Amino acid sequence: MQKDRHMKAYGAEFLGTFWLVLGGCGSAVLAATFPHVGIGLLGVALAFGLTVLTMAYAVGHISGGHFNPAVSIGLWAGGRLLAKQLPPYIAAQLLGGLAAGGVLYLIASGHAGFDVSAGFASNGYGEHSPGGYSLLAAAISEVVMTAFFLLIILGSTSKRAPVGFAPVPIGLALTLIHLVSIPVTNTSVNPARSTGVALYAGGWAIDQLWLFWVAPIIGALLGALVYRGISSTGD
Numbered sequence: 001m002q003k004d005r006h007m008k009a010y011g012a013e014f015l016g017t018f019w020l021v022l023g024g025c026g027s028a029v030l031a032a033t034f035p036h037v038g039i040g041l042l043g044v045a046l047a048f049g050l051t052v053l054t055m056a057y058a059v060g061h062i063s064g065g066h067f068n069p070a071v072s073i074g075l076w077a078g079g080r081l082l083a084k085q086l087p088p089y090i091a092a093q094l095l096g097g098l099a100a101g102g103v104l105y106l107i108a109s110g111h112a113g114f115d116v117s118a119g120f121a122s123n124g125y126g127e128h129s130p131g132g133y134s135l136l137a138a139a140i141s142e143v144v145m146t147a148f149f150l151l152i153i154l155g156s157t158s159k160r161a162p163v164g165f166a167p168v169p170i171g172l173a174l175t176l177i178h179l180v181s182i183p184v185t186n187t188s189v190n191p192a193r194s195t196g197v198a199l200y201a202g203g204w205a206i207d208q209l210w211l212f213w214v215a216p217i218i219g220a221l222l223g224a225l226v227y228r229g230i231s232s233t234g235d
Contacts, residue, residue, distance in 0.1 A: 006085075010092040012059035017096030019160075020198040024048035025121040026104050045178035048187070051169030055130035060167060068190040069093050069213075073167050074150040074220030080157075080228060090192075097196025105200045122198045122205035122219040123188040123212045131183035135211070142215035144220065145177045149189055150223025158231065188212040189219070 056065040069090040075081040125138035155168040194212035198202035198205035
């Protein structure tokens with residue numbers, strides 16, 4: 001029975017990450033600059049927040065609703081996840097992100113003007129940063145944004161927080177993170193999101209992918225450390 005429960009949790013992580021990448025990156029690839037009715041930066045930021053909010057309510061009670069390897073690592077560091085659960089959680093998240101990237105590629109390639117080498121919503125720095133931000137600026141942005149994301153996740157899911165509302169601040173936090181950092185890195189804070197599109201874009205997106213693993217993980221660990229420092233021992 002316990003094995004069955006774990007498999008259901010991994011399936012929920014797959015589906016949640018799939019929806020996050022398809023909804024968030026899909027809004028950037030398909031709708032951000034659509035002629036005359038493009039949703040722009042604000043729309044893309046909102047789309048990412050809505051993916052987390054909706055799937056956290058849909059399957060969060062099954063797996064905890066991480067949908068992000070950095071979040072899983074941060075929750076482990078925060079005492080909310082067993083070490084033995086980390087590898088299968090991360091594997092499920094990566095598979096979900098890659099599957100969503102594949103579906104998005106099939107949809108996007110149905111348009112005559114599609115060019116995957118243009119970026120395919122990949123994260124980048126330097127000449128591949130939307131605003132031309134440096135490697136150092138990109139690293140700082142990803143570390144700080146992920147740290148605060150973990151702080152918000154840990155706080156809003158605390159036993160002392162209002163019950164049933166956690167997906168709302170978490171989704172709004174991800175929206176705010178994108179509003180701030182899309183110009184810097186196209187916003188990752190999630191290695192599965194970055195990997196899910198970078199492997200289809202290829203080239204520079206794969207070359208720069210390392211940063212969008214390293215920086216979010218460091219940020220997640222810092223966020224967990226800070227939360228453990230300020231929270232009560234009963235959290």
